[in-house]
Amino acid sequence: MKIPILFLLGLSALFFSFGSSRPEAISAVSGIKFSRLPFEKAVKQAKVSGKLMFIDVHTSWCGPCKEMDKTTFSDSQVGDEFNRRFINLKIDAETDKDGPMISKAYTVAGYPTLLFINGEGKLVKKLVGKQSKEKLLAAIAGIK
Numbered sequence: 001m002k003i004p005i006l007f008l009l010g011l012s013a014l015f016f017s018f019g020s021s022r023p024e025a026i027s028a029v030s031g032i033k034f035s036r037l038p039f040e041k042a043v044k045q046a047k048v049s050g051k052l053m054f055i056d057v058h059t060s061w062c063g064p065c066k067e068m069d070k071t072t073f074s075d076s077q078v079g080d081e082f083n084r085r086f087i088n089l090k091i092d093a094e095t096d097k098d099g100p101m102i103s104k105a106y107t108v109a110g111y112p113t114l115l116f117i118n119g120e121g122k123l124v125k126k127l128v129g130k131q132s133k134e135k136l137l138a139a140i141a142g143i144k
Contacts, residue, residue, distance in 0.1 A: 031074035032082045034090040039098040046087050047119030052143065054086035055115040057093050057102060062111040064130035075133045081140065086116070116143055 034056070037045065046053045056073070058065035072078055082088055093099040093108060102108065106115055106123055114136075116125040127139055 030076045031079040032088050033079070034073075034088045037087075037089060039089070039091075039102060042087050042089055043117070043119060043121050046117070049087065050119070051085060051087050052119075052124060053089060053115075053117045054082055055089045055091055055102065055117065057091050057099070057106075057108050057111065057113040057115060059092060059094050059111050065112045068112055068130055072131055072133050072136055078133055078136060081137065085140070085143075116140070 032054075035042065042053050045051075056065075056068075091099050091102055093103045093111065102115075106113070106117075106126065108115075110128050112128075112130065114127040114131065115123060118124055125139070125143055127136075131139065
């Protein structure tokens with residue numbers, strides 16, 4: 001009698017442990033998938049792939065940056081479009097290795113600053129401030 005009960009308990013634990021990881025996997029699929037590539041590698045990847053880079057330049061203390069993470073960047077429609085068209089990077093201007101260099105090179109003066117850069121490292125488009133889903137999708141409509 002003890003063996004079947006232990007077996008059922010073990011089976012239940014196994015079942016529930018797999019079940020609990022499912023929602024995390026689903027939520028990870030939604031929204032923009034940001035890479036942690038170093039800037040120079042991302043430029044090379046952009047050049048080879050023919051895609052533009054999208055860089056979210058933010059700071060840890062920026063309220064609008066955090067709001068965009070929870071809303072705009074986690075939206076499935078935004079994610080689908082950005083994941084298909086861009087190499088997406090998230091750079092903390094103060095703590096990431098490339099942060100100060102990117103901030104200086106692309107004249108980042110406020111947060112969030114959203115940069116669209118080609119495979120030559122040239123700025124194609126720059127947006128400053130919090131962007132709604134609608135504003136962000138409209139802003140990239142003309143970018144090729």
